[in-house]
Amino acid sequence: AAGALAATYGPGWRTPDPLFQWSIQPAARRAMRAVRVTPGQMSLLQWERHYARGEAPEDGPSELARFAAAHRNARTVGVIDLGCGDGRDTLTVAGELPALGIDGSRAAVEKAERRAGREGVRFARADVGHAKALRALLTPLTARGPVLVYARRLLDSVEEATEVALVRTLRRVLAPGSLVVLEVTTHEREPGPLGTPLHRAVAPRELVRRWTAGSHLALVTLEHDETAGVARVVLRRRTAVARRGHALLARARRVLRGIARRARRALGATSRG
Structure with a gap:
């Protein structure tokens, strides 16, 4: 317990200090990084608690x-x-x-x-x-x-x-x-x-x-x-046929976009000339 207090409040934690301003100590920061829990992990812990305590959602199919x-x-x-x-x-x-x-x-x-x-x-x-x-x-x-x-x-x-x-x-x-x-x-x-x-x-x-x-x-x-x-x-x-059709359609769209870009550049060059 003494170690945790020292890590949290600093080595002078035993002596009251009216001017003390709390901040996370370096040792506490390192400990927090070592046990960092992601939002997804926290969510899982919460769901575990819900079901273990019988706090699951309403019964019956949704x-x-x-x-x-x-x-x-x-x-x-x-x-x-x-x-x-x-x-x-x-x-x-x-x-x-x-x-x-x-x-x-x-x-x-x-x-x-x-x-x-x-x-x-x-x-x-x-x-x-x-x-x-x-x-x-x-x-x-x-x-x-x-x-x-x-x-x-x-x-x-x-x-x-x-x-x-x-x-x-x-x-x-x-x-x-x-x-x-x-x-x-x-x-x-x-x-x-x-x-x-x-x-x-x-x-x-x-x-x-x-x-x-x-x-x-x-x-x-x-x-x-x-x-x-x-x-x-x-x-x-x-299906495999649909995937091939989708890929061909996507390729055709890319080709058409390329043709359109070249046509616009050609028209721009003509108008400037």
Whole structure:
């Protein structure tokens, strides 16, 4: 205790000093840097506390779960629920299909496992930003064919770097025809009170740009309720033919832009002459 007081208040902490002005001491700064916690890690700690104390969100499937379930089709071989929490939405989205729920909270996954209630539903604890571990979990299901990926408010609770890593992983493992259903809070919604899990307001158009960059995922629908501060995004994994068509179209656009620039320069030179 004496060491902590000295590191915080300085070596003269035992003697009252009416002129003392508090500042972080060098030793305390070094200790704080050594144990620095990122916003994403703090968010996970808060979620762990919520589920361990029984402070989880309301019971029963969400409206988004029913919305996502309506996007299952005859080709869908399974459902992946990212940020599944206690699994309250997983079974609704999956119906009778095999399902895999993934969450970073141990307490949440334990609750989800008790909720499962049937074969073919599995829950696992993992960091969605850890590419190798996530691929190992997803591949046994995604290798069978198109899946439905569901993520309700997950992206609000992770840092952008984690989101970028997740997008890269999904691009690698999803079979053509797979669907991704996302729900995020947007800039119009007020963040939660201090001590609640990380709230990262997400701009819907920027989200779509990040997820559709390249030629792997295509936007199906974007619904933005500005009053509620919520956006829903549905994306589809392109087929190989569609990706080639997308790439050819992008190349054609670049060629046309180049022709237009040269034409403008030629017209400018002619007018000056």
